Amino acid sequence: MEAREELRTLPKDLAVKVARHLVMAGRLAEDEPEQAYRHAKAARRLASRVGIVREAAGIAAYHAEEWAEALAELRAARRLGAGDSSYLAVMADCERGLGRPERALDVIKSPEAEKLDPAERVELRIVESGVRRDMGQHDAAVVTLQIPELRDRRLRPWSVRLFYAYADALVEAGREEEASDWFARAAAADRDGDTDAAERYAELEGLEILDTEEEEDAGGVLTEAPAEAPVEEAAEAEEPEPAETEEPEPVEASATDIAFRAAEPEAPDAPDEGAPEAPAVFLEPKQVEEERPQAD
Numbered sequence: 001m002e003a004r005e006e007l008r009t010l011p012k013d014l015a016v017k018v019a020r021h022l023v024m025a026g027r028l029a030e031d032e033p034e035q036a037y038r039h040a041k042a043a044r045r046l047a048s049r050v051g052i053v054r055e056a057a058g059i060a061a062y063h064a065e066e067w068a069e070a071l072a073e074l075r076a077a078r079r080l081g082a083g084d085s086s087y088l089a090v091m092a093d094c095e096r097g098l099g100r101p102e103r104a105l106d107v108i109k110s111p112e113a114e115k116l117d118p119a120e121r122v123e124l125r126i127v128e129s130g131v132r133r134d135m136g137q138h139d140a141a142v143v144t145l146q147i148p149e150l151r152d153r154r155l156r157p158w159s160v161r162l163f164y165a166y167a168d169a170l171v172e173a174g175r176e177e178e179a180s181d182w183f184a185r186a187a188a189a190d191r192d193g194d195t196d197a198a199e200r201y202a203e204l205e206g207l208e209i210l211d212t213e214e215e216e217d218a219g220g221v222l223t224e225a226p227a228e229a230p231v232e233e234a235a236e237a238e239e240p241e242p243a244e245t246e247e248p249e250p251v252e253a254s255a256t257d258i259a260f261r262a263a264e265p266e267a268p269d270a271p272d273e274g275a276p277e278a279p280a281v282f283l284e285p286k287q288v289e290e291e292r293p294q295a296d
Contacts, residue, residue, distance in 0.1 A: 006050050006051060006052045006053075007019055007047075007050065007052070009050070010047055010050070014046060014047070017046060018043045018046050018047045018050070018053060021039045021040065021042045021043035021046070022039075022040070022043050022052075022053065022056050024036070024039040025037070025039040025040040025043065025056055025057075025060045026056070029059065029060060029063045030063070033060070033063040033064040033065075034064055036060045036063060036064070037057075037060040037061055037063070037064040037066065039060070040053075040056050040057040040059075040060035040061070041057060041060075043056065043057070044057045044073075049080070050080070051076075051077050051080030051081050052077075054073050054074075054076045054077040054080060055073070055074065055077035055087075057069075057073040058070045058071075058072075058073030058074035058076075058077060058087070058090075059074075059087075059090070061073055062090050062093070062094060065097065067094040067095075067097035067098045068094075068098060070090070070091075070094050071091060071094045071095070071098075074087050074090065074091055074094075075091075085112040085113070085115050085116055085120070086116070086117075086120050088107055088108070088110070088112060088113055088116065088120070088124060089120060089123035089124045089126070089127050091107050092104045092105075092107040092108050092124065092127045092128070092131070093127045093130075095107060096127065096130060096131050096134060101131045101134050101135050104127070104128075104131045105128070105131060108124055108127065108128050108131070118149065118156075118158075119156075119157060119158050122147070122149055122158040122161070122162055123158070123161075125144055125145055125147060125162075126145070126161060126162065126165045128144050129141045129142075129144045129145050129165055129166075129169050130165075132144055133169065133172055138169070138172045138173040138174075139173055141169040141172065141173070142166070142169045142170060142173050142175070144169075145162065145165060145166045145169060146166075149162060150162060150163075150166060155189055159189050160186055160189045160190045160194065160195060160197075161195075163182050163183075163185045163186035163189060163197075164182075164183070164186040164190075164195050164197055166182050167179045167180075167181075167182035167183040167185075167186060167197070167200065168200075170182060171204075176204055179204060180201055180204040180205055183197050183198075183200045183201035183204065184197075184201045187201055
């Protein structure tokens with residue numbers, strides 16, 4: 001709603017063009033960061049005095065790892081009244097990307113950081129842990145993430161990132177046994193397969209994740225499908241006695257036998273090659289016609 005209000009200050013035709021570029025920038029930010037940044041820059045050229053546009057340009061630059069540009073855009077957005085303290089973690093991470101850990105810590109310890117909500121505070125702590133690791137303070141990186149949210153028994157939106165960051169910090173501190181446990185927790189919480197927590201867990205445990213299809217038998221134990229025995233013709237007319245077969249022993253499954261599978265990512269909509277000409281944004285889903293039985 002706030003973005004719409006800001007765009008209403010522009011002429012209608014211009015506002016429509018800017019809105020299309022902003023939507024495309026947001027849609028492509030994760031999968032096509034360079035293309036998303038091109039859309040954001042196109043919107044900035046059209047409306048550089050609109051705070052929400054500068055904010056979007058800063059976030060797109062951050063995803064494209066253009067650290068200096070991201071900092072400049074987010075600072076401009078704050079001057080124009082659009083940016084707020086919610087992007088402190090992004091700004092601190094940009095300082096880290098530019099190789100300025102002391103400045104990153106200044107952002108993290110600023111008075112504005114005390115006004116953040118729980119999700120934003122967790123993100124700031126994750127960035128701070130990374131900064132401590134960059135400075136060689138591996139034990140401090142671990143302690144930084146030992147916050148109440150780490151022991152929360154309920155899964156929160158930030159749980160996967162927090163568990164993974166904590167496990168990664170433990171590895172850097174040489175505490176691999178503890179790290180294995182936290183990578184397992186991150187993998188269990190990562191229902192969408194956004195991280196490689198399962199692979200990191202398997203690597204620490206010396207396991208191998210096999211991409212094989214297994215069938216579940218009646219007893220609920222996963223076993224491989226048995227191969228069919230070859231059929232041989234009878235040598236004599238007499239009916240042979242049935243061969244005695246031994247029933248396979250049941251396989252006991254343990255917690256470490258669980259194979260975590262990452263969800264298949266959805267294929268993003270392919271943008272046009274020319275970013276400045278953004279396609280239509282909101283499309284109605286195509287209705288599927290029911291098949292009609294063919295006449296005899």
